[in-house]
Amino acid sequence: MSERLNYLRYQMAIREYILEGRAEMAEEIALNMFRDNKPMEEITKYTGISAERIQELSQEL
Numbered sequence: 001m002s003e004r005l006n007y008l009r010y011q012m013a014i015r016e017y018i019l020e021g022r023a024e025m026a027e028e029i030a031l032n033m034f035r036d037n038k039p040m041e042e043i044t045k046y047t048g049i050s051a052e053r054i055q056e057l058s059q060e061l
Contacts, residue, residue: 026049027047027053029047030053030054031054031057033046034057
């Protein structure tokens with residue numbers, strides 16, 4: 001049972017790592033689109049990030 005639990009924890013860690021990487025990539029894409037003066041509706045549509053979050057990210061520039 002311990003091996004199975006360790007395997008499941010390992011799989012969950014991998015999944016979390018991948019999801020974090022995707023989120024970071026989406027934020028970087030959103031910032032690039034923002035820098036290129038793309039409309040906010042377009043940025044949110046293609047990245048899945050809220051307009052509020054994009055504004056937060058843009059203030060960090």
